Amino acid sequence: MTIHVHEQVHRPRVSDQGFDARTPKVRIYLMGKEYQVPNVLTIMAAIEYAGYRLVRGCGCRAGFCGACSTIYRKTDDYKLYSALACQTLVEEGMYLVQIPFVPAVKSLYDMEEITLTDNVILRYYPEIARCVSCNTCTRSCPQGIRVMDYIQASLRGNIARAAHLSFDCIQCGLCSSRCPADIKHYHVGQLVRRVYETRIAPKSPHLARRIEELDSGVYDEEMNRLMTSSLSELKQRYESRKIEPVSED
Amino acid sequence: MIKITTRRPASDLVERVAELSGQSIFACYQCGTCSSGCPFIEAMDLHPHMVLRHLMFGMEDVLTSKTIWVCASCFMCAERCPRDIDMARIMEALRQVNLRENVDHIKISHMTEAELEGVPQIALVAHFRKNTG
Amino acid sequence: MDIKYYPGCTVKTSARNYEASAIAALRYLGVELSELEQWNCCGVVHTLSTDDLMKQLAPIRVLKHVEQCEEREEVVTLCDMCYNTLSQANRLVKDDPAKLKTVNTFMECDDSHGGYTGTVRVVHLLQVLRDTIGFQAIKKKVKYPLRGMKVFPYYGCMLLRPGEVGIDTPEDPTIIGDLMRALGAEVIDDPVKIECCGSHHTVGDRSIVFERIERIIGRARSKGAEAVVLSCPLCRFNLDTRQQEDRTIELPLPVFYYTQLMGVAFGLDEAVLGLNEHRIDPRPLLREIGYQKKGEYGRITT
Numbered sequence A: 001m002t003i004h005v006h007e008q009v010h011r012p013r014v015s016d017q018g019f020d021a022r023t024p025k026v027r028i029y030l031m032g033k034e035y036q037v038p039n040v041l042t043i044m045a046a047i048e049y050a051g052y053r054l055v056r057g058c059g060c061r062a063g064f065c066g067a068c069s070t071i072y073r074k075t076d077d078y079k080l081y082s083a084l085a086c087q088t089l090v091e092e093g094m095y096l097v098q099i100p101f102v103p104a105v106k107s108l109y110d111m112e113e114i115t116l117t118d119n120v121i122l123r124y125y126p127e128i129a130r131c132v133s134c135n136t137c138t139r140s141c142p143q144g145i146r147v148m149d150y151i152q153a154s155l156r157g158n159i160a161r162a163a164h165l166s167f168d169c170i171q172c173g174l175c176s177s178r179c180p181a182d183i184k185h186y187h188v189g190q191l192v193r194r195v196y197e198t199r200i201a202p203k204s205p206h207l208a209r210r211i212e213e214l215d216s217g218v219y220d221e222e223m224n225r226l227m228t229s230s231l232s233e234l235k236q237r238y239e240s241r242k243i244e245p246v247s248e249d
Numbered sequence B: 001m002i003k004i005t006t007r008r009p010a011s012d013l014v015e016r017v018a019e020l021s022g023q024s025i026f027a028c029y030q031c032g033t034c035s036s037g038c039p040f041i042e043a044m045d046l047h048p049h050m051v052l053r054h055l056m057f058g059m060e061d062v063l064t065s066k067t068i069w070v071c072a073s074c075f076m077c078a079e080r081c082p083r084d085i086d087m088a089r090i091m092e093a094l095r096q097v098n099l100r101e102n103v104d105h106i107k108i109s110h111m112t113e114a115e116l117e118g119v120p121q122i123a124l125v126a127h128f129r130k131n132t133g
Numbered sequence C: 001m002d003i004k005y006y007p008g009c010t011v012k013t014s015a016r017n018y019e020a021s022a023i024a025a026l027r028y029l030g031v032e033l034s035e036l037e038q039w040n041c042c043g044v045v046h047t048l049s050t051d052d053l054m055k056q057l058a059p060i061r062v063l064k065h066v067e068q069c070e071e072r073e074e075v076v077t078l079c080d081m082c083y084n085t086l087s088q089a090n091r092l093v094k095d096d097p098a099k100l101k102t103v104n105t106f107m108e109c110d111d112s113h114g115g116y117t118g119t120v121r122v123v124h125l126l127q128v129l130r131d132t133i134g135f136q137a138i139k140k141k142v143k144y145p146l147r148g149m150k151v152f153p154y155y156g157c158m159l160l161r162p163g164e165v166g167i168d169t170p171e172d173p174t175i176i177g178d179l180m181r182a183l184g185a186e187v188i189d190d191p192v193k194i195e196c197c198g199s200h201h202t203v204g205d206r207s208i209v210f211e212r213i214e215r216i217i218g219r220a221r222s223k224g225a226e227a228v229v230l231s232c233p234l235c236r237f238n239l240d241t242r243q244q245e246d247r248t249i250e251l252p253l254p255v256f257y258y259t260q261l262m263g264v265a266f267g268l269d270e271a272v273l274g275l276n277e278h279r280i281d282p283r284p285l286l287r288e289i290g291y292q293k294k295g296e297y298g299r300i301t302t
């Protein structure tokens, strides 16, 4: 069994982190143990600064993968907060623990067989009917998603609304760790978006065209060239790549 | 058969139910009005007034009776009781005593497509509120 | 007149025709029904344990929204269960400021609006028709009286009980019957009108519901009813969908929402009333007793 945090021998090189010996320190507690860390660090960097190596609960380090869920309290506040460790700065008196995984079992379904009905989400996640509208999920979402509202929209069969509301979900699981109704929100959100995309959203002609191109082998040669390139060639191509101008829409 | 005894019931069930329901259990004089008007009597093992009687004696069989899950909270009995006892609340309290052990009365995850598709939302929400904790 | 209504989940799904016919019938009477901008499931059943405040969050959140965000004093419901749950929760916190405070404190950080102060009135659409518009006024607006149509008004539980939130006499309600008389129908009466339809057992144990509806339909039929008229989407489901599934009922009775029959009497387009969405098709009855026999439902088309 792997425990998500491990003692680490080498500390990260201090000069890389944008702080030095004069940077003010704050006190944080990692699973109850006190550490003094520079106040400019993210929670994730602070855990590493304290000497831990993260082997779970850490992925993209950019707020996208949802692996670094953290819950904490502060010494001067009764509330239980939640955040992404890679996106949140440490504060004085944080009591922290990482929640690298929330046991949320996904229901089995075959997208080909799903029919769009009012109860389509209830069919696979009936427990959404247990929602008591406490709003705890919304409060715990680090993405600022109105989680309760997408669960409520799913309950009343409003797939389009639920899909739009849940769009920014990164599946960190924090909502599902706190829901008194035991709802597995992010799986609900995922099903909702799948149903929306396959049954409701207008079909994209560009996508169809691109798939046709792929099928007809237009890109095969280019792909083969990439697959046989050496690492240095790839690096060089990456460095000199053309970056598309941002479109105005 | 009920054995009548002067011993005080050993369990604190009566107190718990009284507290959860807010009803005076011992105010009941067993007139049976509740049971005679209950639309679900056929599906019950203990009739509503019997539930109260058993409760008075601290008999825990009420907790395992079918009756408490069959009661649909229709409030017919509550409306008619000459002693102003809200039986629907007593039934709810008995369900709650069970559900607060974190054991559901139904298995939501085992529900079939036929049970879930086409059924009004109000039916599902009510069903889960009555049968899960 | 403009009325804010709380639809509830079922009015947005299997009871869409209730909503559509209500909006159309009310518009005909000069009343605009507009939906609350934001709402959540009311919780459907009022929590009966004294300490279970968690379950009061849903209805109070709705009332808070009505009061604090939409700044209204009244919210109208269509669904009987929503009516009952919102009313009972409202009563509970109005009578118990300590409980209201607990609920408000919990909801405090959800938005910048204040807590609920208990000023909202929860009203069922039937009450609007009876008390604000008036059945006499409705009668005057009838174009095609439902003459000769024998309807059985069925009330069930949630409109009537507990008495403190009921909209009519619990043992002998007449509100739907009076409305039907105003529309020109003949009202069939039976005490079974206040008995439960089987409610949520429709999910877990259909046999309980079958037993209930056999009795209700049997009594209504034996008194000569040709149709049932009601106001609750769950009663509709049990008395329509489940009735159709019940093999022991040989001659099923069609079921209407009162708003659909208002629409028929007002001569509204049949398509708007969603009469095709019922399991037991009520349209043959309309043809039989109206359109064909008397030729009065001139505007009904298929």
Ligand code: SF4
Binding pocket: A140, A141, A142, A143, A144, A145, A147, A168, A169, A170, A171, A172, A173, A174, A175, A176, A185, A186
């Ligand atoms: S909805 Fe839930 S899983 Fe998705 S980002 Fe928010 S808290 Fe994380």
Ligand code: SF4
Binding pocket: A130, A131, A132, A133, A134, A135, A136, A137, A138, A147, A148, A151, A178, A179, A180, A181, A182, A183
């Ligand atoms: S935390 Fe759960 S019960 Fe509370 S609002 Fe969110 S989904 Fe509903």
Ligand code: SF4
Binding pocket: B027, B028, B029, B030, B031, B032, B033, B034, B035, B048, B049, B052, B080, B081, B082, B083, B084, B085, B087
């Ligand atoms: S109606 Fe009231 S007094 Fe009579 S038996 Fe039932 S609970 Fe007791």
Ligand code: SF4
Binding pocket: B034, B037, B038, B039, B040, B048, B070, B071, B072, B073, B074, B075, B076, B077, B078, B087, B088, B091
């Ligand atoms: S509330 Fe329960 S016990 Fe009372 S009449 Fe209704 S179903 Fe029977």
Ligand code: FES
Binding pocket: A057, A058, A059, A060, A061, A062, A063, A064, A065, A066, A067, A068, A084, A085, A086, A087
């Ligand atoms: S590590 Fe990926 S979101 Fe924080």
